[in-house]
Amino acid sequence: MIWIWTLLATAVAVSVDELVGTWTTKSRNVLTGPGFYDPLNDRLLEPNLTGISYSFSADGYYEEAWYRALANPTDPSCPSGVMQWQHGSYVMLANGSLTLTPIAVDGRQLLSEPCRQGVSSYTRFNNTEKFKGFSVSMDRYHGIQRLDLAQADGKIMQPMYLAYRPPRMLPTSTLNPIPNGPHKKRDMSRTSFHLRIKEELINPDQWWWLGVLMTSLGGVALFCS
Numbered sequence: 298m299i300w301i302w303t304l305l306a307t308a309v310a311v312s313v314d315e316l317v318g319t320w321t322t323k324s325r326n327v328l329t330g331p332g333f334y335d336p337l338n339d340r341l342l343e344p345n346l347t348g349i350s351y352s353f354s355a356d357g358y359y360e361e362a363w364y365r366a367l368a369n370p371t372d373p374s375c376p377s378g379v380m381q382w383q384h385g386s387y388v389m390l391a392n393g394s395l396t397l398t399p400i401a402v403d404g405r406q407l408l409s410e411p412c413r414q415g416v417s418s419y420t421r422f423n424n425t426e427k428f429k430g431f432s433v434s435m436d437r438y439h440g441i442q443r444l445d446l447a448q449a450d451g452k453i454m455q456p457m458y459l460a461y462r463p464p465r466m467l468p469t470s471t472l473n474p475i476p477n478g479p480h481k482k483r484d485m486s487r488t489s490f491h492l493r494i495k496e497e498l499i500n501p502d503q504w505w506w507l508g509v510l511m512t513s514l515g516g517v518a519l520f521c522s
C-alpha cells in the first residue's frame with residue numbers, strides 16, 4: 298500500500314494543468330455538461346450506462362456527474378439508482394490534495410427506487426469533497442490520458458479517462474438560486490427511472506492494484522481485456 302501511495306505522491310508533484318479537462322469512467326456514457334443536467338428545466342437526464350465524470354477548468358471551477366447503482370440486499374435483481382450533480386470551485390494545496398466546494402443551492406440528486414413503490418426523490422445535494430491527491434498518466438492500454446483520484450481515506454477511485462480538453466461544463470456561476478425545492482411535485486413521477494446497469498461491477502480497487510502489479514511485471518497487455 299505504502300509504496301503505491303509513494304508512487305502516486307510523486308506523480309502528484311506536477312502541475313494542476315494536468316487535471317484540466319472532462320474525465321469519465323470506462324463506459325464513457327456519463328459526462329458533465331448539458332447532457333447530464335438541464336438547468337433550464339431543472340432536471341437530470343439519465344445516461345444509458347452508469348459511470349462518473351469530473352471536469353476541472355483551468356480557472357478553478359469543477360463540475361461532477363455521478364450515476365450509480367445501489368445494491369438492494371432484499372432483492373438483488375432490483376437495485377436502486379442514484380444520479381448526482383454538483384459544480385463549484387476547487388483548490389489544490391501544495392501537498393497535491395484537492396478540495397471541491399460546491400455551490401450548495403445548485404447540487405441535485407435523483408434517487409430512484411423502482412421496486413419501492415416506484416418512486417423517485419429529487420432533492421438538492423451539497424457535498425464538499427476532499428481528495429488526498431491525484432495522478433494523471435498515459436494509460437498504455439487505452440492510449441489515452443487517465444486520471445486517478447485518491448479519496449480522503451486513501452481509497453483510489455475507479456479510473457477516469459480524458460474525454461475533452463478544454464472541459465465541457467455548464468456555466469460555472471450559480472444556476473439555480475431559488476431556495477424552494479427544485480421541482481413541482483407533479484414532475485417527479487416523470488423523473489423516475491429504471492436502471493439499465495451494465496457497467497463496472499468489478500471492484501475498481503482490485504483493478505487498480507492489478508494494473509499496477511501487471512505494469513510492474515510488464516504484463517500491460519493483459520490489463521483490461
Ligand SMILES: *[C@@H]1O[C@H](CO)[C@@H](O)[C@H](O)[C@H]1NC(C)=O
Binds near residue numbers: 326344345
Ligand atoms: C443511448 O441509447 C440510445 C438508444 O440506443 C441512443 O440513441 C443514444 O445515443 C444513447 N446515448 C448515449 C449517450 O450513448
Ligand SMILES: *[C@@H]1O[C@H](CO)[C@@H](O)[C@H](O)[C@H]1NC(C)=O
Binds near residue numbers: 402423425
Ligand atoms: C453545504 O455543505 C457545507 C459543508 O458541509 C455546509 O457548511 C453548508 O451549510 C451547506 N449548505 C447548504 C445550503 O446546505
Ligand SMILES: *[C@@H]1O[C@H](CO)[C@@H](O)[C@H](O)[C@H]1NC(C)=O
Binds near residue numbers: 390392394429430
Ligand atoms: C495537505 O495539506 C492540508 C492543509 O495543510 C492538510 O489539511 C491535509 O491533511 C494535507 N493532506 C495530505 C494528504 O497530506
